[in-house]
Amino acid sequence: MTLDANYLRGTVAAVFSILQHTACPEDVSFHFLAARRRDADAVRATFPYLDPSVHLFDPARVSGRISRSVRHVVAAPEYCHTNFTKYFTDAFWSDPRLSATFRQGPHRRRRPCYFNTGVMVIDVARWRAGGYSRRVEEWMAVQKEEKRIYSLGSLxxxxxxxxxEIMPVDHRWNQHGLGGDNAEGRCRSLHPGPISLLHWSGKGKPWLRLDTRKPCTVDYLWEPYDLYKAAATTAIEE
Structure with missing residues (x-):
């Protein structure tokens, strides 16, 4: 897991949830990538009985050594009912050359659908062989150097x-979008049936809504795992 000060409460809650729901928690190993040592120290202080591996990220040491080839999505949760057109600007849709990208054809055999990049099964070799890093970066270059063609994050x-061009993953593995949309963060309910992972993707994070006393119902499922706030509150009281 990466450690980010803005999402540290979410990381701590995820670790606690894993330990609570894993059949053999003593066999679970945690690896954290942190830019700042104090973020890792905060996790250690919350879980003093854990012995995680902490990797401090120093951009200067890895500069020029990271491969430009990342990974290829083989499978991810897909949501074809979601209208992803809002992720792209009018400048994109009004340009026939650009908007034709989503047209079905030899290079896009199935209907293009929104999918969740936060939960993916990945094949490194296929990604590298297909030059997918370069293809993603080419679109990023259009956004940066030519005109603004999309908004709302990295998706x-x-x-x-x-x-x-992905293989859909059964939705029961991932309850997507509990953070609402990226524009307003509206509350969403759980989908029917079993769920393996609760995913607060979207603008509304549970700790922010709980702190402002405007929680969604699903946020109360997350609250019992909010050890980071509990630890901070105890420290202040002491």
């Missing part, structure tokens, strides 16, 4: 390259 360039 759009992946949609441009991979939408319609």
């Amino acid at each position: 759009p360039p992946f949609l441009l390259v991979l939408a319609g």
Whole structure:
């Protein structure tokens, strides 16, 4: 897991949930990538009985050594009922050359659908062989150097390259979108049936809504795992 100060409460809650729901928690190993040692220290202080591996990220040491080839999405949760057109600007849709990217054809055999990049099964070799890093970066270059063609985070360039070309993962493995949409973060309910992972993707994070006393119903499922706030509150009281 990466450690980010803005999402540290979410990381701590995820670790606690894993330990609570794993049949053999003593066999689970945690690896954290942190830019700041104090973020890792905060996790250690919350779980003093854990012995995680902490990898401090120093950009200077890895500069020029990271491969430009990342990974290829083989499977991910797909949501064809979601209208992903809002992720792209009017400038994109009004340009026939650009908007034709989503047209079905030899290079896009299935209907392009929104998919969740936060939960993916990945094949490194296929990604490298297909030059997918380069293809994603080419769209990022259009966004940066030519004109603004998309908004709302890092998903759009992946949609441009991979939408319609992934293997859908059964939705029971991932309850998507509990954070609402990226524009307003509206509350959403759980989908019917079994769920393996609750995913607060979207603008509304449970700790923010709980702190402002405007929680969604699903946020109460997350609250018992909020050890980071509990630890901070105890420290202040002491």
